[in-house]
Amino acid sequence: MTRLDFAELSAAIKQLFGQDQVPLHVPLFQGNEKKYVNDTLDSQQISSTGSYLDQLESSLAEITQTSSAVAMVNGTSALQLALQVVGVKGGEEVITQALTFIATANAIAYNQAYPVFVDVDADTMGMSPRALKAFLEEFAEIKPSGTYNKLTGRRIAACVPVHSFGFMCRIDEIVAICQEWNIPIVEDAAEALGSSLNNKPAGSFGSMGVFSFNGNKIVTSGGGGAIVSNNTADADKARFLSMTARDSHAFEYNYSVTGYNFRMPNFNAALLCAQLEQLEFLKESKKKLYADYQSLLQKIDGVELIAPPNNTDWNHWLVTVKCESKAVRDALLQATNENGVVTRPVWKLMHHLPMFENCQKDGQHNARHLEELIVNLPSSPRKA
Ligand SMILES: Cc1ncc(COP(=O)(O)O)c(C=O)c1O
Structure with a gap:
């Protein structure tokens, strides 16, 4: 399978949405x-x-x-x-x-x-x-x-x-x-x-x-x-x-x-x-988008889609990937945002912010790991 770099991924995401500038998430008004x-x-x-x-x-x-x-x-x-x-x-x-x-x-x-x-x-x-x-x-x-x-x-x-x-x-x-x-x-x-x-x-x-x-x-x-x-x-x-x-x-x-x-x-x-x-339509539209991302990300090295556990029904609100390292995450964020595709890192952990730095916390093993590796991809619902 041909491998894609992050600039090519950005182009493919633009194709998924049929747009030259792709926002992270915008609403769809097509009903009443x-x-x-x-x-x-x-x-x-x-x-x-x-x-x-x-x-x-x-x-x-x-x-x-x-x-x-x-x-x-x-x-x-x-x-x-x-x-x-x-x-x-x-x-x-x-x-x-x-x-x-x-x-x-x-x-x-x-x-x-x-x-x-x-x-x-x-x-x-x-x-x-x-x-x-x-x-x-x-x-x-x-x-x-x-x-x-x-x-x-x-x-x-x-x-x-x-x-x-x-x-x-x-x-x-x-x-x-x-x-x-x-x-x-x-x-x-x-x-x-x-x-x-x-x-x-x-x-x-x-x-x-x-x-x-x-x-x-x-x-x-x-x-x-x-x-x-x-x-x-x-x-x-x-x-x-x-x-x-x-x-x-x-x-x-x-x-x-x-x-x-x-x-x-x-x-x-x-x-x-x-x-x-429109909620059921929106969920369905996002589910299809997730399937499109599944095919696309098979061609990308070092980036994996996060999938929910089996006993859950996920509303597919925001597509989330985990990168294999912080360097890969930074490169993905840089290339996509430079190419007109809005992607975002996950939030900073609350105790890394000055207002909450003295709060009690446990070891935060998974949170610290995820803070460095997660990226959210454009996830707006698409028209019927
Ligand atoms: C996890 C979480 N909690 C709370 C809020 C607060 O919601 P609002 O922005 O409507 O005040 C948001 C959303 O923005 C959120 O994502």
Whole structure:
């Protein structure tokens, strides 16, 4: 088989997309997007209430097989509020992974809590149940008032595993461990709408699941996010807090707790309702793209596609490759970006950033390895 260099790979990727400049991920609007958005303009229901918000929340609950969904202004605020609702308070700790987008750690910091970083699995790029268990066995103790970190004396108030790039982490095993240690889970499923593990949807495993509908996600509302939960009272509490926590009254402004202005506008919900109608098409389109990359990458040395474990249905959000060395990764990034094909390295590990450098962490064996080797390839959905 003829081998391709990275400049030739860039040309082949341009052919896959039929474009001379290939972005990393852009949305595809081919359904009812304009119609639904225009409805909100015509009805003047563009803000924090409206029929598209109601429709969106029932569709999200249905897709994720949960009892409630709460539409919010973005995934970061959804994470922040979900952590608050499951009981995270200032000065407490939240276990998460260092290999994640900054928003996961920021949302913990917004609650004045401390992130603690455990390692990821090499294949899923999400939290490793083995690393979580080892951390808890070494550092945690259960007391009547909660589970505490013996080293810091702080309460471990929540655990936030991430489904990186839409790949399901071993969330079933993480749920079992957290149950044993009495720690609620907020599932960062920001990138994973439409993914599932053993037919159980991303977002439905934890006490709360969080999604992002930012412009680069599999479906988008421009900016947006949501919380899903099987605990209707908690979901209602999140909705209440996201809408300034105004007490129910026909016309008076009464507040008894500090709320937020985190509600998704109906205008954005309209766009997302139309996008959700396309979710299965978008997944299918991305699956075909992945198959095209499989053929293409057979001709490239030193670069291998990451594939999800067998018992998962991956939404194929962002195609991810692992390079055989950092030098190969750097060469791939350089050549593709120089040739008009946008590729990106994975995020820097959170404890490599100044805000989180003093956080407790384990050895990060897999995360450190992946940080140097991963590249995301252009993954936009293509037209029918
Ligand atoms: C893993 C992860 N968590 C959280 C977020 C935050 O979502 P948003 O950008 O909608 O605030 C994102 C997305 O951008 C993400 O990828």
